[in-house]
Amino acid sequence: MGTRADTIAHLLDALAPLPLAARKMFGEYALYLDGKVVALVCDDLLYLKPTPGAKAALPGHATGHPYPGAKLHLLVTDALDDPDPVIAALRGIAADLPAPKPKKPKT
Template sequence: MGTTADTIDRLLDTLAPLPLTSRKMFGEYALYLDGKVVALVCDDLLYLKPTPGATAALPDCPTGYPYPGAKLHLLVTDALDDPDRVISALKAVAADLPAPKPKKPKT
């Protein structure tokens, strides 16, 4: 089915206090914070990486698989009614993840 650009625009608007960016990948999207992939948007649903900080910020959040073969993620549905909780969870994910590896220079 794929995620629509309207869904991404709505999510980025809802979570506007964060400097999130998005990148389209295989018809779906990845959300970046501080250069780190913190969430995926697949079939118009928001999936957060299940880091310890995100799980603590959203303790009752259901889980799901964003695509076949993926690891289990936090499936953010009702929590979007309280964007501040989701923003806290996204900040926690970014804090829990290691810094991105520097890109190798082209030769």
């Protein structure tokens, strides 16, 4: 089915306190914070990486697979109802993940 661009625009607007960036990948989207992939949006659903920071901000949250063969992620269906816990979870994920590796220069 694929994620619609208006879903991404709506999510980025609701989570506006964060400098999130979205990149389209294979008909779905990855959300980046501080250059790190912190979430996926697949079939118009928001999936957060299940890091300790995310689990602490969203205890007991439902999980799901963003695509067949993927690891379990936290499934956030109410992100727009109360974005503050989701924003805290996204900040926690970014803090938990290592810095992105520098890209090799092209020769």
